[in-house]
Amino acid sequence: xxxxxxxxxxxxxxxxxxxxxxxxxxxxASNYFPWYKQELGKRPQLIIDIxxxxxxxxxxxxxxxxxxxxxHFSLHITETQPEDSAVYFCAAVYNQGGKLIFGQGTELSVKx
Amino acid sequence: xxxxxxxxxxxxxxxxxxxxxRCSPMKGHSHVYWYRQxxxxxxxxxxxxxKENIIDESGMPKExxxxxxxxxxxxxxxxxxxxxxxxxxxxxxxSPRLMQGGNTExxxxxxxxxxxx
Numbered sequence: 052x053x054x055x056x057x058x059x060x061x062x063x064x065x066x067x068x069x070x071x072x073x074x075x076x077x078x079x080a081s082n083y084f085p086w087y088k089q090e091l092g093k094r095p096q097l098i099i100d101i102x103x104x105x106x107x108x109x110x111x112x113x114x115x116x117x118x119x120x121x122x123h124f125s126l127h128i129t130e131t132q133p134e135d136s137a138v139y140f141c142a143a144v145y146n147q148g149g150k151l152i153f154g155q156g157t158e159l160s161v162k163x
Numbered sequence: 164x165x166x167x168x169x170x171x172x173x174x175x176x177x178x179x180x181x182x183x184x185r186c187s188p189m190k191g192h193s194h195v196y197w198y199r200q201x202x203x204x205x206x207x208x209x210x211x212x213x214k215e216n217i218i219d220e221s222g223m224p225k226e227x228x229x230x231x232x233x234x235x236x237x238x239x240x241x242x243x244x245x246x247x248x249x250x251x252x253x254x255x256x257x258s259p260r261l262m263q264g265g266n267t268e269x270x271x272x273x274x275x276x277x278x279x280x
Contacts, residue, residue: 083262083266085268085269087271093273094254094271094272094273094274095206095254095271096271097268097269097270100268140205140206144262144263149211149218149261149262149263150196150208150211150219150262151196151208151256151262151269152208153198153205153206153207153208154205155204155205156204156205
C-alpha cells in the first residue's frame with residue numbers, strides 16, 4: 052500500500068549539533084523523495100529532494116541519503132541553528148498516479 | 164511568478180454551510196494536489212487533478228467533498244454541509260508535469276484555514 056513512515060516524531064538538539072530524521076517507504080517503484088520544512092502557520096517548503104538514481108545529495112548544511120534496497124531515506128542537518136526549528140516532512144512519489152505521500156512529520160527543536 | 168495562490172486564507176463557516184476553497188497553481192503548472200492537515204498532524208492526500216480531469220481522488224471522503232480544475236480558472240475544493248470535524252488547514256500544491264518518474268517538484272500554497280463553528 053501507499054505508506055511512508057517517519058521517525059522520530061519529535062527531536063530536540065543543542066545548537067551546533069547534528070539532526071537526523073529517517074523515513075521508510077513501501078512501494079519499491081517510488082523514485083522521487085522530497086523533504087519539506089513547515090514553520091508554524093506557514094506552507095510546507097521544499098528544502099531538498101533526491102531521485103532514485105543517486106544515493107546522496109548535499110546542499111550546504113543539509114544532506115539526504117537514499118537506500119533503495121532497504122527502502123530508507125534520511126535527512127541530515129549539520130551545525131543546527133535555532134532557525135532550523137520547524138516540522139520536517141518526508142515524502143515519496145507513488146508511481147500509481149504520481150502523487151506525493153507524506154510521512155507523519157518530525158518536530159525539530161534546536162535549543163540555543 | 165506569484166507562486167501557488169490559495170484563497171481565502173481563513174474561512175469560518177457554520178455547521179451545515181458550504182465551504183469553497185480556491186487554488187491557482189503556479190504559471191505553467193497543470194497538475195494540482197489537495198492535502199488536508201489537522202492541527203499538529205501530517206499532510207493527508209485528498210485529490211490529484213489535471214486540467215479538467217480528476218486523476219486520483221482516493222483520499223477524498225465519498226460524501227460532501229468534491230474537487231474540480233476547470234479549463235479556465237482556479238481549482239476548487241468544495242465541502243458541502245460542513246461539520247466541526249472538517250476544521251483543518253487545506254493546502255494545495257502544483258507541479259508542471261506528472262510527478263511520476265521523479266522529473267519534477269511540487270510547490271505548496273499558503274493554505275486555507277477552515278474553522279467550522
